[in-house]
Amino acid sequence: xxxxxxxxxxxxxxxxxxxxxxxxxxxxxxxxxxxxxxxxxxxxxxxxxxxxxxxxxxxxxxxxxxxxxxxxxxxxxxxxxxxxxxxxxxxxxxxxxxxxxxxxxxxxxxxxxxxxxxxxxxxxxxxxxxxxxxxxxxxxxxxxxxxxxxxxxxxxxxxxxxxxxxxxxxxxxxxxxxxxxxxxxxxxxxxxxxxxxxxxxxxxxxxxxxxxxxxxxxxxxxxxxxxxxxxxxxxxxxxxxxxxxxxxxxxxxxxxxxxxxxxxxxxxxxxxxxxx
Numbered sequence: 315x316x317x318x319x320x321x322x323x324x325x326x327x328x329x330x331x332x333x334x335x336x337x338x339x340x341x342x343x344x345x346x347x348x349x350x351x352x353x354x355x356x357x358x359x360x361x362x363x364x365x366x367x368x369x370x371x372x373x374x375x376x377x378x379x380x381x382x383x384x385x386x387x388x389x390x391x392x393x394x395x396x397x398x399x400x401x402x403x404x405x406x407x408x409x410x411x412x413x414x415x416x417x418x419x420x421x422x423x424x425x426x427x428x429x430x431x432x433x434x435x436x437x438x439x440x441x442x443x444x445x446x447x448x449x450x451x452x453x454x455x456x457x458x459x460x461x462x463x464x465x466x467x468x469x470x471x472x473x474x475x476x477x478x479x480x481x482x483x484x485x486x487x488x489x490x491x492x493x494x495x496x497x498x499x500x501x502x503x504x505x506x507x508x509x510x511x512x513x514x515x516x517x518x519x520x521x522x523x524x525x526x527x528x529x530x531x532x533x534x535x536x537x538x539x540x541x542x543x544x545x546x547x548x549x550x551x552x553x554x555x556x557x558x559x560x561x562x563x564x565x566x567x568x569x570x571x572x573x574x575x576x577x578x579x580x581x582x583x584x585x586x587x588x589x590x
Contacts, residue, residue: 315451315585316349318513320420328353331419331443333409333436334427335359338368341402342375345393350400356416360408365389368404410435419443426454429482429497432490433504441508446590450510452583454518456482457498459580466565473554474544474562481547498582509589520579527573537570537577 322328330350332340335357344350359365369391376383381395389404407414409431422440444450460475485492494500502515522533529537545563548554569575 315449316347318449318585318587319349320445320447320449322351322353327351328420329417330355330421330423331358331416332356332423332425333358333440334424334430335364335368335404336361336425337364338371340423340425341368341400342371345375345381345398345400346379351397352399355400355402356419357402357404358407358409358414359404360406362406365404365406372402409439416443418445419448420445421449421451423450424452428452428493428501429454429456430485430493432487432492433497433500435490437504437508441510441588444588446588448588448590449585450505450588451585452501454581454583455498455501456493456495457580457582458496459578461576461578462566463576463578464569464574466562470554470558470562474548474559477548477551477553478544480553481551498580501582501584505584505586510586511589512584512586514586515582515584518581518583520577520581522575522577524573524575529570529573534570537575538567540577541566541570 330353341355373383376393381393384392386392391402393400422444465471479495482495541563548559566575
């Protein structure tokens, strides 16, 4: 992605767009990696409560690196430093807002987002906002593999994962699909079908491993949260006996507490250029 950024000139800065901006962690990564310069950054996020959290995090990130921070309004902020002047515009809006109008975009980003929305609706909008030949970087797109180790019961393990994936395929946003369990591989084909050029693709798997009977950072919390999500998703399907599911989840929770559970999820990142 970095090697393929469009060239900057004295008279033309880059305009970045991020969809599903969450609490602003992607713009933090780009600042910390010295990716941004004299650029504009437009962030779209449908959850209104995230805006102020993002502002606070971005201010803390700027100050930690000796850069200055200015609030130009509730939803406009500026970070400045040596060779750096980034203006961030935050919009609390859905990607699918019918009236959403954006200026031409040089780079569009979507992190852990496209596997939660309808690709058939999302890709035409995202690619349509890019300048001809503009760059896209779509990361952490789930692609059909979840594994909990060590094995408890091979048949039950497989059934839980199968129903968990089926719940992703059944999700709806009104009358539209809301992502699916094989978004990663679908994305590779759909981007080409829309006339895009794929520059690179690779896995961005989650692998959570205990070390000496414990998990670093907040990884134990992440595992418990994942188990909550799996349990609630599978329970709704009623395909697995409720008692057996509860026993499976409790056994996995004990593995977390003992520092024994290993978790894997397969995901795909892709970078490429829009048609033109």
